[in-house]
Amino acid sequence: MTASQSSMSGGGEPGVRTVVWFRRDLRVEDNPALAAAARTAGEVVPAYVWSPEEDGPYYPGRVSRWWLSQSLKHLDASLRRLGACRLVTRRSSDAVVALIDLVRSTGATHLFFNRLYDPLSLVRDHRVKEQLSAEGITVQSFNADLLYEPWEVLDDDGFPFTMFAPFWNRCLCMPDPAAPLLPPKRINSGDLSRCPWDELIFEDESEKGSNALLARAWSPGWQNADKALTAFLDGPLVDYSANHKKADSASTSLLSPYLHFGELSVRKVFHQVRMKQLMWSNDGDRAGEESCTLFLRAIGLREYSRYLTFNHPCSLEKPLLSHLRFFPWVVDEVHFKVWRQGRTGYPLVDAGMRELWATGWVHDRIRVVVSSFFVKVLQLPWRWGMKYFWDTLLDADLESDALGWQYISGSLPDGRELDRIDNPQFEGYKFDPHGEYVRRWLPELARLPTEWIHHPWDAPESVLQAAGVELGSNYPRPIVELDAANSRLQGALSEMWELEAASCAAIENGMEEGLGDSTDEPPIDFPQELRMEVDRQPAQPAIIHTPVVAGWRREDQRVPSMTSSLIRAETELTADFGNTSEDSRPEVPSNIHLQARAEREETVDGATGNTVRVNGNQQQQNLQNNMHRVLGIAPSISEASSSWTGREGGLVPVWSPPAASVHSDPYTADEADISSRSYLDRHQQSNTMMNWSQLSQSLTTGWEVDN
């Protein structure tokens, strides 16, 4: 099943040329696809395809694009040092087409890449495999992103976990993941003179200024990731358990952007943290040991986000608990804007939103605060918030963010209760006891004494005056009173339950399919400001997308200020590759059993104990707003990994509704398309239903010409 290893000489086995397709694995170290390619001793062509239109509404935001561009440069330099000719880049609106063209034009015989687990990637990678295999190319994929494959972690009955805690416990009991691979000693690209590449452009003129500021605070690239990891392990990690709740990021790992782009290998993080843990455990350092446990849990949440997304391909855009479909979201674009601008009148929320706006970064705790406020106090549709995070976070990560927002909005079995409003005032004193965080980001409140800093509306007039605060002009009064929010929320919840009951009754009465649409939650469009113009231009090379809509003010994406505390020293790096040792990791297993859950007729709702029936065939009227379809996101899990996810019916994301199959599951089982029209409409072949377990198998096995 493994690629041929007949020759270990560096010379180059005639005839073997492997394209290594980089995606979110922008590293040279512990990169299984690259290592395997180098091991074949033939020629290796590293490649990257930039095709953001495929992400539809999730076109990467400015900061995300900036990071990516830096990271690619870094990777390119590393590859060249290893002897590769260059990182071959392509710009296209269709990754598969571009990749196939690239493979042909290089005359490659093999294509290796590391797996991704989001629905779009699974479908895309499947197409790649099919089409290239048909041409006689050997296609092989590897796991570089996870400690364990999503299909490896199952409960005692062989089903996927639906709650995080048992999932993570199981992971921790499993044999440790393989040790990280060292970088290849040498890469030989052969002659690439006849292989064209595109210049990739990730920023436009108007973004340069803001991006320059980012460069003062962050250093993308896998070697910098490595340094950041070391710095964290030797520094803040010991005190993580004591500090991780502080709003200031002093004890945060700040590794999430690196993890998102795969500049840092989770396996490496896991191993090194485990080693520290052992060490501290032997020293009797309880706090240090606990710190490791907590930090690893954050890594586990990232892992879990992939796990859930894999098992529930819809989780990026739909609540996983079905009753949430009936929640009456308040579609209020004014409130949405106020939230984004940090003018809600609740200091902790506003400070968080301004930090996000300014830096693309917010501590995980604060992400929870602002998103919880968004969902419960403002009752705005969580996918809006998720989309905004996607646009603005440096470590924006759809899977993690979806998990976070679902957690916050009460749509996970083990998530937070939806009916409990978190009080930003109390949380303020918990996470920011001295008000320093608020003062840093809300200069207008800087002179307010700590006693009032988190609830200026209660402060005596004299105090406000002395602090130069004038509520209502200088700084807003609370946009919504918590009491009012609370009663509105309770009302909304009872409405939700009524609708849910009515829907169940309707289904009981046998009016299932066909009428399903009428009871479905009407999809909520993104407001103008959040829409990206996706299909605007015919992807010529090097055209960049920017939000083009009335109402979207460019400043929303600008960096107004940068705090000195965020500026880290940059240092030049020199390559320092250790010895490459041959590893003999077992190939990925090919037997996966994922089917089972599909057969269950009814299950018990994890949150309510009620038996729920879910119509597996509920089509949503998605089509008309396909373009703004977004995956949902949530505040992140980000302390460690950053930002912030049952088994559906055994089917892969299906754009044409499955033929009247009704499965039940604590989750909404309908599998509306998760991808954007721009992708799917151009690829009709994908519109067929695929069997999920088949797909995952095909992704797992060696992919040599099967059938």
Added chain:
DNA sequence: GTATAGTTCGG
């Protein structure tokens, strides 16, 4: 001092 009801809070 323990036993226990009430409370908080968490992926």
Added chain:
DNA sequence: CGAACTATA
């Protein structure tokens, strides 16, 4: 809802 924690008997 259930574990962990706290206030009270």
